[in-house]
Amino acid sequence: MKSIVEAYLVQELMREREAKFRSRATRIEAEPVLIRTASRRDRRRLRRLAELDSAPEPTGTMLIAERAGELVAALPLGGGRAIADPFEPTAEVVSLLELRRTQIAA
Numbered sequence: 001m002k003s004i005v006e007a008y009l010v011q012e013l014m015r016e017r018e019a020k021f022r023s024r025a026t027r028i029e030a031e032p033v034l035i036r037t038a039s040r041r042d043r044r045r046l047r048r049l050a051e052l053d054s055a056p057e058p059t060g061t062m063l064i065a066e067r068a069g070e071l072v073a074a075l076p077l078g079g080g081r082a083i084a085d086p087f088e089p090t091a092e093v094v095s096l097l098e099l100r101r102t103q104i105a106a
Contacts, residue, residue: 031067033093035100038062038074045071046083053083063100065093075101 038046038061046058049071061077073084075097082097084090 033072033096034066035063035096036066037077038064042071046074049074049085050083052085052087055081055083058083063097063104065090065097067093073097077101077104 042062042064046062046064050057058074058076062074063077064071065073067088072088073082073090073093075082075094082094084094
């Protein structure tokens with residue numbers, strides 16, 4: 001009987017955790033995104049973002065994306081791959097950065 005109750009509790013905790021995660025992801029994705037060119041003041045934040053993404057420290061002019069004042073992704077204007085916070089949903093944000101880089105290059 002005890003193992004049935006434990007299994008039920010574990011399942012309920014997992015459902016609750018998944019629901020919280022989905023709710024948070026939806027709320028985060030609904031936040032407006034600010035895309036701009038990075039300044040010198042952003043250098044430390046870019047370094048931290050690169051560390052989170054296990055990427056080399058970015059160099060050159062970077063486009064950055066902020067959500068709720070937090071740096072979530074960056075893309076070098078001169079070409080190269082984006083760096084992004086692996087703990088945030090950023091696929092759509094990176095697509096926006098790539099689109100903006102294309103617009104600037106045209």
